[in-house]
Amino acid sequence: MxxxxxxxxxxxxxxxxxxxxxxxxxxxLSRKRNTPKEKSEGLTPQDATIVITVFNESVEHLKRAIASVRDQVSEIIVVGDGVEQPYLSMCRDEGVTFLSTGIHSGKRKAMALGVSKVKTKVVVFMDGDMIPESDAIGNIMKEYSPRVGGVGGNITFDTMDGKFVSYASQFIERSKEIIQRSMKHFGSVMLIDGGFGSYRMDVVGKYITSPEFYDFKIQGNIPYYGGGDDADLTSYIIGKGYVATKSFEARVTTLPKDSIKSYMKQNIRWSRTGWRTFFKSLRNGSLKKANKFYKxxxxxxxxxxxxxxxxxxxxxxxxxxxxxxxxxxxxxxxxxxxxxxxxxxxxxxxxxxxxxxxxxxxxxxxxxxxxxxxxxxxxxxxxxxxxxxxxxxxxxxxxxxxxxx
Known part of the structure; x- marks a missing residue:
C-alpha cells in the first residue's frame, strides 16, 4: 500500500x-444553563460609557444606534476617524459628545481618543450600525465580577432582506454562539466581538491609549488600519489573568454586508486577524493562562x-x-x-x-x-x-x- x-x-x-x-x-454544553461562578459586582449601566468610532458610516444608522442606547449609559462618545461632518452636526443635534482624530489613522487611534475621555468604570465599544435591545447594557453589567475583565454582547444579523449574505452571516454568528456558550462554562470565551464589547477601564485603559495598541503594525513596520482590536483586547485581558465572557441576554442586531464580494473580504480580514492573534497568543504565553477547554x-x-x-x-x-x-x-x-x-x-x-x-x-x-x-x-x-x-x-x-x- x-x-x-x-x-x-x-x-x-x-x-x-x-x-x-x-x-x-x-x-x-451549549444547551446547559450557564450559572455565574461569582456574585455580580453590582455595576449598573451608569457605570458605563459607550464609544462609537465612525469613518464612513451611515448617519441614519448612527442615529438609530444612538437612540437605542441613549437612556442606557452615563455618556455616549462618537469619535470620527479623520472625519467631522456630517457626524459633528448630528451629534450636536442628538446631544452627545463628538471628537475627531483630525486625520484618518484607523479605528484603534479613534478608540484610544475616545477612551482618553472615559471617566466611568467600564467602556463599551459599539459599531455605528448596532441596535442593542433596551436592556442590553444592563445585562452586560450583570456579568461583571472581580475576575471578569470584559463582557461581549450577543450579536444577530438582520435577515429581512432575504439575501444569501444575510442568512450566511446569521448562520456563522449562531455557530459562534454555540461555541461561545460552551466555552463560558469553563471561563473565557474565544472573542469579545468588537461590534458590541465592553471592558474594565482599570484593565485596558492604559493599554488602549498606548502606542503598543493604537500604533499597531504588521511585521513591525506596516501600519494596519483594518481592526483586529477585539481579538487583541480579548487576548490581552486573558493574558492579564481576567476572564473574557459574554452576556447572551444582551442582544444586539446589526446589518450584514451588501454583497458576496464584501462578505468574502470581511471574512478574509477577520481570518487574518484570527491567525495573527492566535500566533501572538502562542508567542507571548497568553494562551497558556487560559483554561484547558479554551486551549x-x-x-x-x-x-x-x-x-x-x-x-x-x-x-x-x-x-x-x-x-x-x-x-x-x-x-x-x-x-x-x-x-x-x-x-x-x-x-x-x-x-x-x-x-x-x-x-x-x-x-x-x-x-x-x-x-x-x-x-x-x-x-x-x-x-x-x-x-x-x-x-x-x-x-x-x-x-x-x-x-x-
Missing amino acids: RIEFLLFITITAVSSVLSVTYYLLNSY FEQIFTYTLPIVFLVVILLKGLIFLEVLHFRGFIPAIFSMIGFHFHGHISNLDILYRLSTTSSAVASMVFAGSVATRTLKNRLKTLAYGSIGAGILFIATIYALFTYNKA
Missing part, C-alpha cells in the same frame, strides 16, 4: 475523532482548516494516481471509498466509519445552530452551509497571507 493512502486514512480517522468530540461537546477550542479551530487542506490534497493525489493507472471510473470510486484486492478492507471500514461519524456529529451541531435561529431555519442552514464553505476558503487564504494588511 502506498504511503499516501495510509497517511490519508490515518489523518481522516484522527481528525474524525476530534471533530466528533468537538461538535458533540459544543452541542451538549482545546483555539487549537482545534486553527488546526482544523490545515488538516482539511492536507486531506483534500492527499485525496487529490490519490485521485490522480488512480486516474493514471486505472482510469476515470475507478478514480471517481476512490473518492468515495477504498477497496483493496477486490474486497472491502479494514482500512476502508475505518475510513467510512470516520467520515460517517463526522457527518452525523456535524448534523447534530447544525441542529444546535437551528435551535438558536428564530426565523427561516431551513434557509439559514442551506445558505449557511455555503457561507461556511466561503469562510473555509477565506481562512485558508488568510493563513498564507496573514501578514498582509
Whole structure:
C-alpha cells in the first residue's frame, strides 16, 4: 500500500475523532444553563460609557444606534476617524459628545481618543450600525465580577432582506454562539466581538491609549488600519489573568454586508486577524493562562482548516494516481471509498466509519445552530452551509497571507 493512502486514512480517522468530540461537546454544553461562578459586582449601566468610532458610516444608522442606547449609559462618545461632518452636526443635534482624530489613522487611534475621555468604570465599544435591545447594557453589567475583565454582547444579523449574505452571516454568528456558550462554562470565551464589547477601564485603559495598541503594525513596520482590536483586547485581558465572557441576554442586531464580494473580504480580514492573534497568543504565553477547554477550542479551530487542506490534497493525489493507472471510473470510486484486492478492507471500514461519524456529529451541531435561529431555519442552514464553505476558503487564504494588511 502506498504511503499516501495510509497517511490519508490515518489523518481522516484522527481528525474524525476530534471533530466528533468537538461538535458533540459544543452541542451538549451549549444547551446547559450557564450559572455565574461569582456574585455580580453590582455595576449598573451608569457605570458605563459607550464609544462609537465612525469613518464612513451611515448617519441614519448612527442615529438609530444612538437612540437605542441613549437612556442606557452615563455618556455616549462618537469619535470620527479623520472625519467631522456630517457626524459633528448630528451629534450636536442628538446631544452627545463628538471628537475627531483630525486625520484618518484607523479605528484603534479613534478608540484610544475616545477612551482618553472615559471617566466611568467600564467602556463599551459599539459599531455605528448596532441596535442593542433596551436592556442590553444592563445585562452586560450583570456579568461583571472581580475576575471578569470584559463582557461581549450577543450579536444577530438582520435577515429581512432575504439575501444569501444575510442568512450566511446569521448562520456563522449562531455557530459562534454555540461555541461561545460552551466555552463560558469553563471561563473565557474565544472573542469579545468588537461590534458590541465592553471592558474594565482599570484593565485596558492604559493599554488602549498606548502606542503598543493604537500604533499597531504588521511585521513591525506596516501600519494596519483594518481592526483586529477585539481579538487583541480579548487576548490581552486573558493574558492579564481576567476572564473574557459574554452576556447572551444582551442582544444586539446589526446589518450584514451588501454583497458576496464584501462578505468574502470581511471574512478574509477577520481570518487574518484570527491567525495573527492566535500566533501572538502562542508567542507571548497568553494562551497558556487560559483554561484547558479554551486551549482545546483555539487549537482545534486553527488546526482544523490545515488538516482539511492536507486531506483534500492527499485525496487529490490519490485521485490522480488512480486516474493514471486505472482510469476515470475507478478514480471517481476512490473518492468515495477504498477497496483493496477486490474486497472491502479494514482500512476502508475505518475510513467510512470516520467520515460517517463526522457527518452525523456535524448534523447534530447544525441542529444546535437551528435551535438558536428564530426565523427561516431551513434557509439559514442551506445558505449557511455555503457561507461556511466561503469562510473555509477565506481562512485558508488568510493563513498564507496573514501578514498582509
